[in-house]
Amino acid sequence: MAQRTHCTAGFDPIACILPPHILRAIIERGTPQQRAWALQTLAVSERIRGRRELLGDIATASAIASAGEQRTVYDVKKGSRLPGTPARSEGNPPTKDAAVNEAYDGAGATYDLYHDVYGRNSIDDRGMPLVSSVHYRVGYDNAFWDGSQMVYGDGDGKIFQRFTKAVDVIGHELTHGVTQYEAGLEYADQAGALNESFSDVFGSLVKQRSLGQTAKQADWLIGAGLFTAAVNGKALRSMAAPGTAYDDPLIGKDPQPADMTHYVQTADDNGGVHINSGIPNRAFYLTAMAIGGNAWEKAGKVWYVTLRDRLRPKSDFKGAATLTVAVAKELFGARSTVARAVSDGWAKVGVL
Amino acid sequence: MRVKLERSGGFANVHRSVTVDAATLAPSRAAELHRLVAAADLGKFPENPTPLAGRPDRFTYQLTVEDGGASHTATVSEDVATEDLQRLVDWLQATAEG
Ligand SMILES: [Zn+2]
Numbered sequence: 216m217a218q219r220t221h222c223t224a225g226f227d228p229i230a231c232i233l234p235p236h237i238l239r240a241i242i243e244r245g246t247p248q249q250r251a252w253a254l255q256t257l258a259v260s261e262r263i264r265g266r267r268e269l270l271g272d273i274a275t276a277s278a279i280a281s282a283g284e285q286r287t288v289y290d291v292k293k294g295s296r297l298p299g300t301p302a303r304s305e306g307n308p309p310t311k312d313a314a315v316n317e318a319y320d321g322a323g324a325t326y327d328l329y330h331d332v333y334g335r336n337s338i339d340d341r342g343m344p345l346v347s348s349v350h351y352r353v354g355y356d357n358a359f360w361d362g363s364q365m366v367y368g369d370g371d372g373k374i375f376q377r378f379t380k381a382v383d384v385i386g387h388e389l390t391h392g393v394t395q396y397e398a399g400l401e402y403a404d405q406a407g408a409l410n411e412s413f414s415d416v417f418g419s420l421v422k423q424r425s426l427g428q429t430a431k432q433a434d435w436l437i438g439a440g441l442f443t444a445a446v447n448g449k450a451l452r453s454m455a456a457p458g459t460a461y462d463d464p465l466i467g468k469d470p471q472p473a474d475m476t477h478y479v480q481t482a483d484d485n486g487g488v489h490i491n492s493g494i495p496n497r498a499f500y501l502t503a504m505a506i507g508g509n510a511w512e513k514a515g516k517v518w519y520v521t522l523r524d525r526l527r528p529k530s531d532f533k534g535a536a537t538l539t540v541a542v543a544k545e546l547f548g549a550r551s552t553v554a555r556a557v558s559d560g561w562a563k564v565g566v567l
Numbered sequence: 568m569r570v571k572l573e574r575s576g577g578f579a580n581v582h583r584s585v586t587v588d589a590a591t592l593a594p595s596r597a598a599e600l601h602r603l604v605a606a607a608d609l610g611k612f613p614e615n616p617t618p619l620a621g622r623p624d625r626f627t628y629q630l631t632v633e634d635g636g637a638s639h640t641a642t643v644s645e646d647v648a649t650e651d652l653q654r655l656v657d658w659l660q661a662t663a664e665g
Contacts, residue, residue, distance in 0.1 A: 295653065353657060354664075357577040359624035361646075373664065374581065384578065391623040403620040410623065438579065451579050466581045485621040489580035 285344040314349040321385030338392035360391035386421030387414040398526035405531040407488035412495035457493025475565030502560035536561035585663035612641035
């Protein structure tokens with residue numbers, strides 16, 4: 216039972232039960248949905264084993280991988296069993312359901328940023344199908360990446376509207392998938408806050424690129440438009456001015472710190488992963504503003520290469536700062552404006 | 568019986584707190600609450616679970632049940648919550664928001 220020893224807490228138990236040769240048979244002979252599922256499962260198993268060669272000899276797998284983006288949006292119909300009923304697949308025209316279309320378009324905008332700018336083929340860089348489910352549970356105030364797909368709630372209607380309304384939320388969730396396949400940042404404390412920050416960074420870049428905005432034109436807000444009119448707030452987070460996104464009698468004040476002197480020590484929220492992410496978020500904002508132009512081109516490239524090649528599961532803020540500076544020097548030159556902007560950005564938030 | 572739900576974490580990380588007191592409910596609704604609490608079996612979840620690295624953007628639920636002088640608190644991450652516990656959470660939120 217050698218397979219079982221590779222099973223790791225937190226991964227789909229099915230991946231631990233089905234041996235690779237059965238997954239390969241499914242990839243070769245299954246329905247398109249079974250093949251997509253088996254391919255994902257095998258990729259995750261490979262990741263656990265630290266080996267990439269398992270997939271190498273499978274012609275079918277590479278055919279899937281080269282097929283380009285493959286989006287499917289499912290409707291959970293207020294239930295909880297994922298993924299739900301297919302509502303729109305790749306190439307299909309828009310439906311009457313706004314949440315379905317937003318999830319589809321947002322997944323496309325995110326795929327395009329990663330593909331067109333960074334040369335990445337989907338979440339796993341192997342053309343992994345992008346699966347999204349909308350209308351999850353009743354009045355659900357959340358969106359999340361469950362390890363293999365995106366899930367969106369409709370909001371309670373009192374505080375939150377539907378979570379697909381903000382394209383940066385969609386980019387944020389998909390980036391959790393990218394992080395899972397690359398740096399594998401642990402979801403706690405500083406590593407967790409970095410995991411959150413990279414999701415906010417690329418979520419914001421998806422929005423900026425789809426609106427055609429330069430760093431100076433962008434609002435640098437995360438989740439703008441999610442609050443109902445009853446809430447006094449413009450968004451959930453502000454990368455430019457962490458701590459200023461909302462201040463409301465019902466939900467309180469935005470708790471994000473803007474620099475290390477205000478770092479929040481807490482056991483809540485996995486050690487404040489959505490709180491202290493304000494610090495690296497602002498470092499990215501300052502970097503992009505100092506460089507100017509489109510933030511996804513240079514600042515985004517440095518952050519992407521760092522996430523893909525350098526960060527480790529337990530990286531902390533200082534480690535991430537040092538690595539982004541090193542990557543900026545390699546990509547743009549030791550005395551480049553970009554390298555200077557990156558180190559200044561981290562210095563201004565008190566990390567370097 | 569009084570049941571308090573505190574929800575934290577999630578993509579938004581906006582804290583929500585709701586309390587439902589069975590004494591203020593119609594008898595049939597109060598009976599429903601008792602049934603849901605029994606089914607959720609909060610006793611099997613610890614009050615302060617060992618901190619582990621979590622899953623991205625999932626909620627954490629803290630449920631406190633006070634009944635006849637006794638009180639029990641359970642802290643449960645959404646990704647390990649049972650369907651019965653989720654049903655209780657959904658019911659408390661829907662009831663508190665009327
Ligand atoms: Zn997140």
